[in-house]
Amino acid sequence: MPKVKVLSAPSVRRLPSYLLITRAALEEGLQYISATRIASELELEPIQVRKDLAITGIVGKPKKGYPVEELVNAIVHFLRWDEVNNAILVGAGHLGSALIGFPGFRSHGLNFVAAFDNSPQKAGTRIHDVPVYSLDKLQEKVSEMKIALAVLTVPRDIAQDLTDLLVSAGILAIWNFTNFKVRTPEHVVVQNEDLSSGFAMLCVKRRIMELA
Amino acid sequence: MPKVKVLSAPSVRRLPSYLLITRAALEEGLQYISATRIASELELEPIQVRKDLAITGIVGKPKKGYPVEELVNAIVHFLRWDEVNNAILVGAGHLGSALIGFPGFRSHGLNFVAAFDNSPQKAGTRIHDVPVYSLDKLQEKVSEMKIALAVLTVPRDIAQDLTDLLVSAGILAIWNFTNFKVRTPEHVVVQNEDLSSGFAMLCVKRRIMELA
């Protein structure tokens, strides 16, 4: 029986950057890549990289490092980025449109199949080749296409209403770019993104720099 | 002599969400708001909210909570969101355009005054009323307008070159949305955003949910 892995959020968050570097090494035709090298490219400690990579199950070779191709596969599989995830976008504003067109997401198995917006002008159009529907088609399309994942980019004040709609349509995972803390039943997972928090960090770093 | 505050990154990152809730309380006309209430809206522990708010210097009243107006001011001042920060956007693609138009940033003192892009079609146009210039105007405009802050939304492979350009133009802070770890001199602060890391978190949460 497989032991329940302990999830370390900071480690998981660093994996995508390791994947990028390892993929670049693969392109270069390298056989092995060491934690030391990954660490130096990202200005991290090698021990941290080794600890993080361990959660994917990869086994390295002393003196050489990690086999590049296996490492790519290990990270990709750990993140389930080796399976296509059909997703919908809810709220086809500027941010949502940018996310649909984001080139990197393709390689993460993130595949937008439909967008929904309450603006009548947008229904019937396409954004980055993804069809936009009116919100009242959401329920139907989600069950018809068996979608599990939704990206939420709507104004804060309708975030909860749309979340409720998504949940009742059968959505199981919500990537929430509104800054509203939406409530969901236990079986629905939510990942909240808050752009302001990054900006807050930048501002505080500047303040510290000025004081120094 | 003011003691050097210890910066707790997680605390700083939570402040913007406290600010939103406190501003809403201000709109409602409330005099006081308790950490208990803020915590329950965000599904956090009250003790965590009190600890976080303490870094802003706010002093609450036992039994009542924090004076709403003072709390808004304390957070806003701690983050330096009470001063206008003129900023430039480098890379006027979809994400960059979305960021320029993001309504919340206005209230954070983030004021875009120019955008730069190497595409000749974009130079001379406007994005959300912000003029777009060709990249070779960057140096000139930055020093002319005394800009300290740049938002970087360019492809990964030119991130370092543009960072070097920004640094030599005198930029002091870079909000980096590329997934490349750019190198800068010590006096330049950088905040890296990685959209993929949030998606990685969502994927791992889903996996755990499925196993449970």
Next chain:
DNA sequence: TAGATTGTTAATCGATTAACAATC
């Protein structure tokens, strides 16, 4: 072989949570 690197076990560091006196 010698030296670089891995993976494990232990130590340190920092963030969160708990306990509780003070207080309005």
Next chain:
DNA sequence: TAGATTGTTAATCGATTAACAATC
């Protein structure tokens, strides 16, 4: 007053870092 809440001090928890034997 009684009870809710603050702010401080202490305890716990988890993440990072250090130390080091194993190894190719």
